[in-house]
Amino acid sequence: MNNLGNTKKDNATENIALDEKDIAILQLLEEDAKMTIRDLAAKLNLSATPVYERIRKMEQAGVIRQYAAIVDPSKIDKALTVLCYISLKEHGKKAGAKFIKEITSFPEVMECLNISGQFDFMLKVQVKDMLAYHEFNVNKLGELDNIRHMESVFVMSVIKATHRVVY
Amino acid sequence: MNNLGNTKKDNATENIALDEKDIAILQLLEEDAKMTIRDLAAKLNLSATPVYERIRKMEQAGVIRQYAAIVDPSKIDKALTVLCYISLKEHGKKAGAKFIKEITSFPEVMECLNISGQFDFMLKVQVKDMLAYHEFNVNKLGELDNIRHMESVFVMSVIKATHRVVY
DNA sequence: ATCAGTATAGAATAATGTTCCGTTTCAAAA
DNA sequence: TTTTGAAACGGAACATTATTCTATACTGAT
Numbered sequence: 001m002n003n004l005g006n007t008k009k010d011n012a013t014e015n016i017a018l019d020e021k022d023i024a025i026l027q028l029l030e031e032d033a034k035m036t037i038r039d040l041a042a043k044l045n046l047s048a049t050p051v052y053e054r055i056r057k058m059e060q061a062g063v064i065r066q067y068a069a070i071v072d073p074s075k076i077d078k079a080l081t082v083l084c085y086i087s088l089k090e091h092g093k094k095a096g097a098k099f100i101k102e103i104t105s106f107p108e109v110m111e112c113l114n115i116s117g118q119f120d121f122m123l124k125v126q127v128k129d130m131l132a133y134h135e136f137n138v139n140k141l142g143e144l145d146n147i148r149h150m151e152s153v154f155v156m157s158v159i160k161a162t163h164r165v166v167y
Numbered sequence: 168m169n170n171l172g173n174t175k176k177d178n179a180t181e182n183i184a185l186d187e188k189d190i191a192i193l194q195l196l197e198e199d200a201k202m203t204i205r206d207l208a209a210k211l212n213l214s215a216t217p218v219y220e221r222i223r224k225m226e227q228a229g230v231i232r233q234y235a236a237i238v239d240p241s242k243i244d245k246a247l248t249v250l251c252y253i254s255l256k257e258h259g260k261k262a263g264a265k266f267i268k269e270i271t272s273f274p275e276v277m278e279c280l281n282i283s284g285q286f287d288f289m290l291k292v293q294v295k296d297m298l299a300y301h302e303f304n305v306n307k308l309g310e311l312d313n314i315r316h317m318e319s320v321f322v323m324s325v326i327k328a329t330h331r332v333v334y
Numbered sequence: 335a336t337c338a339g340t341a342t343a344g345a346a347t348a349a350t351g352t353t354c355c356g357t358t359t360c361a362a363a364a
Numbered sequence: 365t366t367t368t369g370a371a372a373c374g375g376a377a378c379a380t381t382a383t384t385c386t387a388t389a390c391t392g393a394t
Contacts, residue, residue: 015242026243029236033200036381047343052383063242069196070233073332075182076193083282083289104327107334112326115250122250122320126332153289159279160271163330165240165293167274203350214374219352221372 016061021046022054026063026166029055033067070163078126081155082133084141085119089148099146108136119151183228188213189221193230193333196222200234237330245293248322249300251308252286256315266313275303286318 018026021044028035028043041051058064073079088099103112103123111124127133133152141150185193188211195202195210208218225231240246255266270279270290278291294300300319308317 018243023243026236026238030238031233031235033234033236037383038381046341048382049344049384050342053341056383061242062239064236065239066198066237067200068198068235068237068330069193069200069231070235070330071193071197071332072229072232075228075230076185076190076333078332081280083280100326107331109327110330110332111328113248113250113322114324114326116321116323121326154283155280156283157281159267159281159288160276161278163235163237163277164274165238165245165277166243204352205350213372215351216353216375217373223352 016057016063018058018063021050022058022063023166025051025054026058027164029064030164030166068163073126077128080127080129080133081158082125082127083153083155084123084125084137085151085153086121086123086141086147087119087149088121088146090146091120095146099144102144106136106140108140119149183224183230185225185230188217189225189230190333192218192221193225194331196231197331197333235330240293244295247294247296247300248325249292249294250320250322251290251292251304252318252320253288253290253308253314254286254316255288255313257313258287262313266311269311273303273307275307286316 024044025040028040037048037051037055041048044051055064073081088095090096099121100112103109103121108125108127109123110126111122113122114120115122125133125136127136137152141147191211192207195207204215204218204222208215211218222231240248255262257263266288267279270276270288275292275294276290277293278289280289281287282289292300292303294303304319308314
């Protein structure tokens with residue numbers, strides 16, 4: 001077990017208090033970021049201005065981190081998702097930072113989490129198929145020199161996948 | 168090991184071929200869905216019309232599944248992420264469907280994957296803190312009657328988290 | 335009750351999305 | 365090589381939406 005990685009606070013301005021209206025706006029935008037301000041205003045029984053300014057505040061405060069187009073992996077020939085668990089040989093600050101830098105540079109790695117338990121990291125890897133994963137494993141992960149142990153868990157189906165964190 | 172859950176194809180129209188320009192558009196929109204069509208056009212050395220029509224086609228084909236506002240969990244007091252691994256007692260179709268229906272209804276569950284290995288499912292749970300996770304565990308997961316075994320892995324830090332699948 | 339700060343509505347303006355149409359490009363068929 | 369048709373494109377016109385501005389209404393503290 002270790003605690004590598006970024007633990008510093010976010011770059012945005014300090015925290016802001018969110019009321020029920022802000023929460024409602026977030027919930028709607030999490031589902032559909034293209035919803036117009038007028039539609040939002042209608043749902044909240046407000047005019048456009050306050051909705052607009054609430055959104056702007058939440059953007060500047062870093063509450064809304066990003067607006068993203070979510071692409072269906074299977075439609076772009078990336079149908080296989082693998083969870084790859086990794087434990088390191090050396091857990092020193094320098095060795096950890098090196099590992100993180102390398103892992104982060106791989107576009108196949110959608111997610112890298114520093115976790116508790118017998119492994120140090122969980123990677124979520126998105127690739128075309130098993131062959132592509134094998135090649136990723138051999139040519140990219142296999143080239144890293146600090147890996148003690150590795151284990152792959154394959155995703156057979158996605159039951160639920162949401163970006164909503166507000167509830 | 169089982170294979171519960173939705174394996175049918177998506178609701179959108181049939182697949183479309185994507186060329187380099189489409190890929191470039193997707194990459195940009197994955198990072199910033201609010202980028203204007205004219206800005207996209209400028210980056211691709213195109214006019215607005217073809218960019219607009221390419222985006223519309225990809226939306227209709229289901230390549231672009233959604234436009235989402237991504238909210239920072241820590242900013243809304245949901246600072247703890249837990250990976251919760253679950254194996255079921257009964258793997259029959261009916262029992263599996265019941266479990267899925269219940270799990271899906273919990274807002275704390277961001278993600279539910281049907282996986283290979285010793286467990287059947289991995290849940291990604293997003294909550295305020297350890298106390299909230301304990302309560303989720305006892306009051307929600309604990310009420311399910313089909314769980315054989317359960318294991319929690321805690322996320323200590325997020326090294327990388329992206330929604331980009333196009334590369 | 336008064337004041338200061340904040341939130342709001344409504345209208346005006348700026349920016350962006352969307353459509354239209356004539357032109358170009360490109361590849362297949364002759 | 366020429367012809368032809370379909371698809372992609374550019375530029376302008378139009379429609380919708382975001383953004384700003386100003387005046388008003390609200391809220392809490394003194």
